[in-house]
Structure formats: structure tokens, C-alpha cells
Amino acid sequence: MTATTAAGPTVKTAPKPKLKTSAMIASFADPGQKTTPAPFGHALVKAAQENEKIVGLTADLGKYTDMHIFAKAFPERFFQMGMAEQLLFGAAAGMAQTGVVPFASTYSVFAARRAYDFLCLDAAEPNLNVNIVGGLPGLTTGYGPSHQATEDMAIFRGMPNLTIVDPCDSVDIEQAVPQLAAxxxxxxxxxLRGNVPTVLDEYDYTFELGKAKVLRGGNDVVFVSSGLMTMRALQAAKELAAHNVDVxxxxxxxxxxxxxETVLGEINTDRLVVTLENHTVVGGLFETVAAAAARAGVAKRILPVALPDEFLHAGALPTLHERYGLSVDRIVAAVLGAL
Incomplete structure (x- = not known):
């Protein structure tokens, strides 16, 4: 930048740096952690190469749900529906009715809050293969309640016929996409979008739709987790080993x-049971596990690590995760306090 002074000579000044905040970046990867770029977008392209019926749709959020990768690879099979989530899912249901396999992406808050009735009656009631792809689930953005879908699973669990998948990492996403299509x-x-952590490749793991997997054994505590909290559960298990706690x-x-069946087989012991989820404590994994235990007559105390039943603040993700109990340090402290 060049400025002219009253004395005449020009003075060159460096341009001011553009200020950024992690509240604007939907990434929960730790510094230096192994990641995979846009695993959903690339997995959808691969699946579409093998299945010509797969199409992609979005509601003006292709770049922010990694759908833009599919759009570039298959422009003739990509549909930009604009900022109209109800139209997005209504159109997807119509396509599915003809035998097409649509993957329709938007933010989770818009899918769950704005378009529920269209999904319920247009897709779920006729049991059509409409694949809803929800970005920014739980506390994966610092934007605040308008974008934090902390109650999405609670909303969707009551919808008949709907399958709900909460992936941990890039491995889960890459393997889930073709199974969802089928x-x-x-x-x-x-x-989980952008540079997504790659974690489960170290645990001899394979995603199977409808199945839980034991990633590691332990004699003192059993973590039951989903989503990005499985990554945190594995990290916390390693930290707790230093306290002679086997998880x-x-x-x-x-x-x-x-x-x-798998989960109850693990929690029906004398170990402390802890559920971990990136979702409100109401209506998500904790209550799913507790209900399964109650139906089976398994009398166990289950300690939830989850988001509180409230609207959350905006801010930087590391700060928010620490504040609301999702950080590794907070998990370790919760377990040690319960033993």
C-alpha cells in the first residue's frame, strides 16, 4: 500500500493481515494429526464411478459439505437447488422414487429443523433411498446456535425407517458411503468435512452399517462412543493408562x-460405563444406551460425556470443547472423579 504525505514523498506500508478466528473453521483435528482431505466428496465420486444411479444435490453449500468434488467429477449428475432445503429433499425423494440414488447435502441444522416434514413424509414414510448428508453436526463450528446442530440425532431418532450414522473419522466416512448407497x-x-482426522486405520477396523466395534479392551472402564468422540475416547484411554486406569x-x-447386542455385552460387567457423544445429553447416544440397558434388564450406572441441554456459546472450537466437556482433559477428569 502506498500513501502520499503532506511533505510529498510516498511511504510504503505493509497491508494489514486479514483477521481470522477458529470460530470460522469447522475443524477439530489436533495440530500435526494425520488427516484426509474431503473424504466424503472423494468417496462419493468413487461410489458414483461404480454406480451410475448415484447423483448429488446441495442447497447452496457444495463447497462447505465437500459436495463440490462430486460436482466437478460429475457435473451432469449434480443439482444445485439453492437455499431451499425443503425443495432439496423433496426433489431428492422424487429422484429416489424413479430409482435414482440421491445424496443431498446441507448443514445438519437446516436438515433437522427446516426440512423435517419433507424428509419424514416424502422420504421416510415411503422408505426411499434418500441419503441426507448433514454438515456441522454437534459442536463442530463456533458459529453458535444458528449453526450448531446439537440436537439433530434427538430430532431424527424418532423418524421411522431412518438410519443414522455418526462417523468417527475419514475411514468411517469412506467405507460408509457405498454402504449407504446400497x-x-x-x-x-x-x-465431517475438510481435513478429517484419520484414526481408525490403526485399530484393524472395518465399518459395517448397523454394527458397533470394540476397538480396544480394558478392565476398569468401558467407553461407548460415536462420532468424533471416539477419537477423543481413544486419546483419553491412553491418558488414563498413566493413572493405572485400563479403558x-x-x-x-x-x-x-x-x-x-454388542454394546450390552460390553457394559454388562462391573466396569464403569461412560458414553461419549458430540450431541446434547438429551436424545442421543447416552439415552440410546440407557434405553437398551433398561429394556434388557441390565442395571448399570452410565456416566454421560455429552453437551448440556442448552444453547451453546460461539467461539473457538478448542475453547468450546473444553468448556462443554468434550476435550480429552475434561474426559479424563470426569472418569477419575467417578472412580
Whole structure:
């Protein structure tokens, strides 16, 4: 930048840097952590190469749900519906009715709050293969309540026929996409976008729709987790080992239908049971596990690590995760306090 002074000579000044805040970046990866760029977008392209019936739609959020990668690869099979979520899912249902396999992306808050009736009656009631892809699930943005879908699973769990998947990392997403395309009925994927951590490749893990997996054993505590909180559960388990606490981790990427058999087999012991989820404590994984235990007559105390039943603040993600109990340090403290 050049400025002219009253004395005549020009003075060059450096341009001011553009201020940024992590509240604007939907990333929960730790510094230096192994990540995979846009796993959903690339997985959808791969699936579409093998299945010509797959199409992609979005409501003006292609770039922010990694759908733009599909749009570039298959422009003739991509549909930009504009900022009209009800139209997005109504159109997707119509396509599914003709035998097409649509993946329709928007933010989770818009899918759950704005378009519920269209999804329920247009897709779920006729049991059509409409795949809902919801960005910014739970506390994965610092924008505040307008964009934080902290209650999306609670809203969607009551919808008949709907499958709900809460992936941990890039491995889950890459393996889930083709299975969702091949499944009957509507699905809801809690999308992790951008540079997504790659974690489960170290645990001899394979995603299976409707199945929970034991990632590690432990004699003192059993973590039952979903979504990004499985990553945190594994990290916390390693931290707790330094306190001589042996922790098992059970990953439950499919919330509905829920693999009660595997989970109940792990929690029906004398170990402390802790559920971990990036969702409000109301209506999500904690209550799913508790209900399964009650139906089976398993009398267990279950400690929830979850978001509180309130509208959350805006801010930087690390600060918010620490504040609301999702950080590794807060998980470790909660377990040590309960033992």
C-alpha cells in the first residue's frame, strides 16, 4: 500500500493481515494429526464411478459439505437447488422414487429443523433411498446456535425407517458411503468435512452399517462412543493408562438401528460405563444406551460425556470443547472423579 504525505514523498506500508478466528473453521483435528482431505466428496465420486444411479444435490453449500468434488467429477449428475432445503429433499425423494440414488447435502441444522416434514413424509414414510448428508453436526463450528446442530440425532431418532450414522473419522466416512448407497430406506450421515482426522486405520477396523466395534479392551472402564468422540475416547484411554486406569473403547457409528447386542455385552460387567457423544445429553447416544440397558434388564450406572441441554456459546472450537466437556482433559477428569 502506498500513501502520499503532506511533505510529498510516498511511504510504503505493509497491508494489514486479514483477521481470522477458529470460530470460522469447522475443524477439530489436533495440530500435526494425520488427516484426509474431503473424504466424503472423494468417496462419493468413487461410489458414483461404480454406480451410475448415484447423483448429488446441495442447497447452496457444495463447497462447505465437500459436495463440490462430486460436482466437478460429475457435473451432469449434480443439482444445485439453492437455499431451499425443503425443495432439496423433496426433489431428492422424487429422484429416489424413479430409482435414482440421491445424496443431498446441507448443514445438519437446516436438515433437522427446516426440512423435517419433507424428509419424514416424502422420504421416510415411503422408505426411499434418500441419503441426507448433514454438515456441522454437534459442536463442530463456533458459529453458535444458528449453526450448531446439537440436537439433530434427538430430532431424527424418532423418524421411522431412518438410519443414522455418526462417523468417527475419514475411514468411517469412506467405507460408509457405498454402504449407504446400497442400503434400503433413507439415511442421515453426520458429515465431517475438510481435513478429517484419520484414526481408525490403526485399530484393524472395518465399518459395517448397523454394527458397533470394540476397538480396544480394558478392565476398569468401558467407553461407548460415536462420532468424533471416539477419537477423543481413544486419546483419553491412553491418558488414563498413566493413572493405572485400563479403558476399553466401543465405537458405535450407527446410532439407529443400534447394535444393542454388542454394546450390552460390553457394559454388562462391573466396569464403569461412560458414553461419549458430540450431541446434547438429551436424545442421543447416552439415552440410546440407557434405553437398551433398561429394556434388557441390565442395571448399570452410565456416566454421560455429552453437551448440556442448552444453547451453546460461539467461539473457538478448542475453547468450546473444553468448556462443554468434550476435550480429552475434561474426559479424563470426569472418569477419575467417578472412580
Amino acid at each position: 442400503s434400503e430406506g433413507p439415511t442421515y450421515l453426520r458429515l 476399553a473403547v466401543v465405537h458405535t457409528p450407527t446410532i439407529k438401528p443400534f447394535d444393542a
